Amino acid sequence: MALKDYVGAIVLEVDGQEAEVVSFSVTSHTGKKPVKTMNRSGRAAGVSRGVESHDLKVTVVIPQDEEEIDWWNMHGGKLTTSPVAGGKRTSYRDCVTIDVGTQYSVDNEARRDLTIFATQKVDE
Template structure:
């Protein structure tokens, strides 16, 4: 809320290489490769944890004076439509999968998460939409190509 009682909404500006500004960056297709089979991802929420921790030392100021580097971890929350073509995917035993986010713009680079493995799965059914599955994954590598 701002001082006048209205709600503040986030506004994203992206500056491109030719110094033009656009309102947002859009993702194209998101594809997960599992055992040589491509699965289209409906939504993907990547979360990177840096692993940095504050170092608390005895000092007169009584505050943190630095940090220690840690191990970076990439957690992914993906939602996919359950395929109806008859082939079954063992969602709980996904290992060494690859998830690639393809950009709409030719100038932008695609982002790939490699060696993904599943940690949690949950199914979702709605009357109006197709059956979906929510997958929690951890990726060992993130590559910007």
């Protein structure tokens, strides 16, 4: 049986500028919610459609010699992830930064922890 290849590291681009990423995670919300009513069955009557949204948690390193992406003022940005070895790209559009944190530790480089939301996810 042959070994299978899986997606490993990714490259993150912010409006076409590459960012050095330590970690990247996405939680997508369909916006669907149960419609609860008082009825004899004691179950939800159905489902209502809501607004799709995507929450991104990104940790990046802080560059020393080059200009850093202006995470604080990102409004309407586009984040694109693509596997290093090639493959399908995924873009998150209309990105807005919610939180920016900074962490320093003895063993690691200085990092920024970002919380971002996007209104749209597109597989390219």
